[in-house]
Amino acid sequence: METRTVPTGVHLRDVREQLFDAAERVLREGGPSALTSRAVTEAAGVAKGVLHRHFADFDAFLAEFVLDRATRTEARLSELTAGEGEVVGNLADAIAAVFTSVAVSVVALISFRDDLRARLRETWPAGVPVLTEAVELIAVYLAGEQRCGRISDGVDVDGLAPMLIGSAHLLFADRQVRPDAEAVRRMVRQVVGSSIRN
Template sequence: MPTGVAMRDVRDQLFDAAERVLLRDGPSALTSRAVTMEAGCAKGVLHRHFTDFDAFLAELVLDRIARLDAESAALRDSAGTGTVAGNLTGALADLFGSVAVAIVSLITSRDALRTRLRETIPTGVPLLTEATAMIASYLTAERAHGRIRPDADIDTLAPTLIGAAHLLFADRTGPPPRPETVHKTVSTAIAAALHQPPH
């Protein structure tokens, strides 16, 4: 088996294990020992592939950010179909219903990780910044379809939607918000930007 393929498998195995620990036990429980135990491999495996644990965590975050590309393309392709509020509700629920909230908690709780990520992402909160760009891209596509007003302030609306959704999903220990709650929040946020009022 080529080394690159094996490396990808090991990285994915370790990343998936890290996500499980993060979701189950929170950012404070995420250690190299916890990750390798969860992955069922020797502790040395992680350090063979990454210079240190913060390098591993930075790669985990960057890998999860890269996965947003496919979600962003799918959301953009949905422009002009369904309803704007429905499309945004689904996208935000998918984003924050995943590991994203836990990843953001991890970033904000580890100074060394934030410092490492600044080398690649100089401004904003990693993952939330890219998610905001995803929403802005979709809203721009909807404006081209005539469903968002030409004068709508997309640069303000996109981070408003991300911030509101993040707050709804922020409590990782409680039940997730109901879909209708997310939809109501989205509908309220975008009401003034819609070309026609929601029916």
């Protein structure tokens, strides 16, 4: 692959996004073991030294990458609006958007790299970034649906949300075969169906 250098004066945010997008491609295509600084800079089409000019080391880069993807998860799930559409359909669409992005790969990456886990513990309160963000936002959405009367009053939405994200993670765990939309809807219906008021 031909490597091109980033011109002088390119804004840091542009370089970060370019490197993060490249890391996501490498991670999704090759898994955690393929994610090296050389692979990232080659995929980004930048000189090898660019990554190390902007980040203290590769684990610092990976920590920022993971936190950036957690922020993107928040943006995707914050679009869920209680009281609109169909509950199962809303959840299935949101889960598909999160898990067809990089969520499953991020979990594998964090499990694969001890130093990355240690670094993330310094800035992330608990759990796995991306997944814990998804759990919190799904719980907020379900609580909103409960206030709208579409989820039964007695349902523990804080307990239901991690069940939903855990089931989704298992469904999407195979990087080679992605579940279709109907499989995602079926999983959501099995987890939350009895909680929905008809």
